[in-house]
Amino acid sequence: MSAAPEPPLAQALLARLRFERAMGLECLPAAPLAPASALPVQVPAAPPPARTAPLATTVQAAPSRAPDSPAPAVLDAAERARRWSALEARALGCIKCALHQTRTNVVFGEGSRDARLVFVGEGPGADEDASGRPFVGKAGQLLDKIIGAMGLKREEVYICNVLKCRPPGNRTPNPQEIGACSPFLEEQLELLSPKVIVTLGSPATQTLLKTTDGITRLRGHWRLYKGIRVMPTYHPAFVLRQYTKETRQAVWEDMQQVIKFLSEG
Numbered sequence: 001m002s003a004a005p006e007p008p009l010a011q012a013l014l015a016r017l018r019f020e021r022a023m024g025l026e027c028l029p030a031a032p033l034a035p036a037s038a039l040p041v042q043v044p045a046a047p048p049p050a051r052t053a054p055l056a057t058t059v060q061a062a063p064s065r066a067p068d069s070p071a072p073a074v075l076d077a078a079e080r081a082r083r084w085s086a087l088e089a090r091a092l093g094c095i096k097c098a099l100h101q102t103r104t105n106v107v108f109g110e111g112s113r114d115a116r117l118v119f120v121g122e123g124p125g126a127d128e129d130a131s132g133r134p135f136v137g138k139a140g141q142l143l144d145k146i147i148g149a150m151g152l153k154r155e156e157v158y159i160c161n162v163l164k165c166r167p168p169g170n171r172t173p174n175p176q177e178i179g180a181c182s183p184f185l186e187e188q189l190e191l192l193s194p195k196v197i198v199t200l201g202s203p204a205t206q207t208l209l210k211t212t213d214g215i216t217r218l219r220g221h222w223r224l225y226k227g228i229r230v231m232p233t234y235h236p237a238f239v240l241r242q243y244t245k246e247t248r249q250a251v252w253e254d255m256q257q258v259i260k261f262l263s264e265g
């Protein structure tokens with residue numbers, strides 16, 4: 001006889017314990033967070049009347065797509081596959097910026113092309129450059145734990161970066177490099193058309209949302225990118241560098257919002 005399904009509150013608490021264990025939180029915080037099913041629902045933001053939809057908008061809570069956002073074009077499976085192949089081939093042969101001279105591999109991105117959740121980071125590091133895969137170093141291992149604690153598998157989400165080639169020494173990419181590479185990400189997101197994008201760290205968040213605000217200010221607040229919900233949060237590499245309870249707790253809170261929104265359908 002199969003076990004009875006866990007009630008929502010128990011599910012939420014189990015998810016939270018999984019996440020805390022993954023993030024190394026040894027004890028519950030003094031002021032416990034509401035479980036996912038009981039998180040306060042923020043007031044929907046009525047979209048302001050505008051002739052054209054802004055690229056990125058703050059959103060308190062809203063339908064998955066802003067009413068004034070253009071509906072994503074529906075591609076048939078064959079056309080979608082053709083565009084994915086063409087896009088990946090263009091990226092793998094790209095020499096649009098100087099980073100092609102120092103890369104070992106182009107790190108295009110990986111995961112489910114039907115993913116409802118996409119993680120976007122800044123760019124490949126040494127491990128990623130060597131393997132051609134995104135988020136496979138220490139930060140990637142932490143991201144895997146975060147994804148697992150959210151009740152998902154890595155292969156169920158899509159993971160990519162703004163930059164497809166590693167900046168030497170992991171230096172911050174310059175605006176020309178970001179400008180040259182962003183169209184790849186934009187087309188990936190168009191083809192994926194996910195329900196939620198999680199941006200990891202300032203560069204990815206600032207690039208996608210066209211803002212100069214820092215991640216500390218942006219994290220935890222829903223935004224919109226072309227009608228798709230965006231949740232900015234800290235980059236796992238930052239969490240590893242700043243391995244405090246507060247930082248880990250902040251990521252957990254952000255992911256709780258994502259879990260809740262995804263669970264709503």
Ligand code: SF4
Nearest residue numbers: 094097100165180181
């Ligand atoms: S970083 Fe992007 S734009 Fe620059 S060479 Fe690599 S793929 Fe092309």
